[in-house]
Amino acid sequence: MKPEIVVALDFDNLDAAKKIVESADDAVSWYKVGLELFVADGQKVIEYLKLKEKKIFLDLKFHDIPNTVVGAVMSSLKYETDMVNVHTQGGPEMMRTTVDKINEYCLKNSVKKPLMIGVTLLTSLDESYLELNQIGFKTSREYVIHLAKTARESGMDGVVSSAQETPFIKDVVGKDFITVTPGIRPKTASVDDQKRVVTPKDAKDMGTDFIVIGRPVTKSADPKKAAMEIQEEMC
Numbered sequence: 420m421k422p423e424i425v426v427a428l429d430f431d432n433l434d435a436a437k438k439i440v441e442s443a444d445d446a447v448s449w450y451k452v453g454l455e456l457f458v459a460d461g462q463k464v465i466e467y468l469k470l471k472e473k474k475i476f477l478d479l480k481f482h483d484i485p486n487t488v489v490g491a492v493m494s495s496l497k498y499e500t501d502m503v504n505v506h507t508q509g510g511p512e513m514m515r516t517t518v519d520k521i522n523e524y525c526l527k528n529s530v531k532k533p534l535m536i537g538v539t540l541l542t543s544l545d546e547s548y549l550e551l552n553q554i555g556f557k558t559s560r561e562y563v564i565h566l567a568k569t570a571r572e573s574g575m576d577g578v579v580s581s582a583q584e585t586p587f588i589k590d591v592v593g594k595d596f597i598t599v600t601p602g603i604r605p606k607t608a609s610v611d612d613q614k615r616v617v618t619p620k621d622a623k624d625m626g627t628d629f630i631v632i633g634r635p636v637t638k639s640a641d642p643k644k645a646a647m648e649i650q651e652e653m654c
Contacts, residue, residue, distance in 0.1 A: 422600070422623055422653070424646060425449040425476050427633035433460040433467065439637050440471055446646040449501075451476040451631055465498045475500040476599075476631075480538050482506035485516040492517050492535075493524065500533050502599075504579060507537035507566040514573035522574075536599055537570035538579045539563045560584055567592050582622040582630075589626050601631040605649055623653040 426447050428436040436456060440447075450473050452464055457479060468475050477500040481488045488505055495503055505517060518535055525532040540563050556562040560583075567578045567588045577597025580588060585598045600622050622630045632649060639645035 422619075422627045422630045423449055424619075424649060425451050425599070425629050425631045426636050426642075426646065427451040427453065427478075427601075427631055428456050428464070429453060429633050429637065430456050431459045432456075433463050436460075436464055437467065439642050440468065440473065442642040443636065443646050444643050446643045446650075447473075447636070449474045449476060449629070451478045452500075453478040454480075462498070465500065469499065474502075476502040476504075476629075477533070478504055480504055480506055482509045483513075485509075485513045488513050489517050489520045492521060496521070496524065496530060496533075499531065502534040502536055504536040504538050504599075507539055507570045507575075507578065511569050511573045514570060514575055518574035534576045534597065535574070536577050536579055536597065537566065537573075537575045539566040539570075539584075540580065560587060564588060564591050567596070571596055577628070582617040582625045582627050585622070585625040585627045594626075597629070598627045599629040599631065600627040603630045603632050605635050605652060619649050619653045 424447060426443065428439060428450050430436050450468055452475060456464055465475060477495055481491050482505065488509060492503055505514060507514065514537060521532060521535065540559055563580050563584045564587055568591065570578050571592045577599060579599045579601065581602055582600040585600065588596065588598055603617060603619055603622055605619060619630055636642050636645045
């Protein structure tokens with residue numbers, strides 16, 4: 420059922436991540452491994468998730484010169500993750516070169532290609548942070564759509580963006596272009612450090628493909644129940 424729930428394992432050790440995966444059981448298929456957990460216990464976490472037959476979003480937000488990003492994403496292929504992201508603000512050359520190299524390598528070596536996703540604008544940022552007029556945009560939405568178009572033209576499979584931008588991205592860039600949406604909070608949850616947030620039902624109605632949820636599941640006394648309630652909220 421769309422959107423898929425991706426639970427963010429925002430921990431600093433494998434044992435904490437294991438507790439959530441074990442507790443959530445079959446209610447969650449996708450997990451996000453970000454910078455903190457990857458630096459702490461990356462390979463062990465990924466091996467564990469694969470052993471549990473879970474799908475993995477490797478959320479390291481690569482952002483550097485083209486050769487460096489290509490090397491980093493190529494190195495990540497050994498983990499056989501299902502989704503990898505880079506920053507769209509790294510530019511079209513960086514994205515295009517990375518996509519081309521990954522496609523070539525995966526085809527030649529019969530390796531499953533991960534979904535290549537571009538980060539647009541972090542959900543912790545809003546209009547008050549951006550000096551958009553200096554780069555030719557009136558609103559953050561215009562800027563995000565520009566980045567999404569650039570990502571599509573560069574061969575990326577989709578973008579990370581706020582659900583609030585999803586309908587506009589789908590209209591401009593294409594319905595088949597994947598949107599991964601962080602900053603999702605059930606109606607009863609705190610927004611914490613996120614600025615541009617929506618509920619799971621809102622995200623579904625806006626047409627997003629994946630919703631990333633952390634604390635409402637990982638801080639719950641019953642992660643499986645919390646995940647199932649989020650699914651029910653979207654029905």
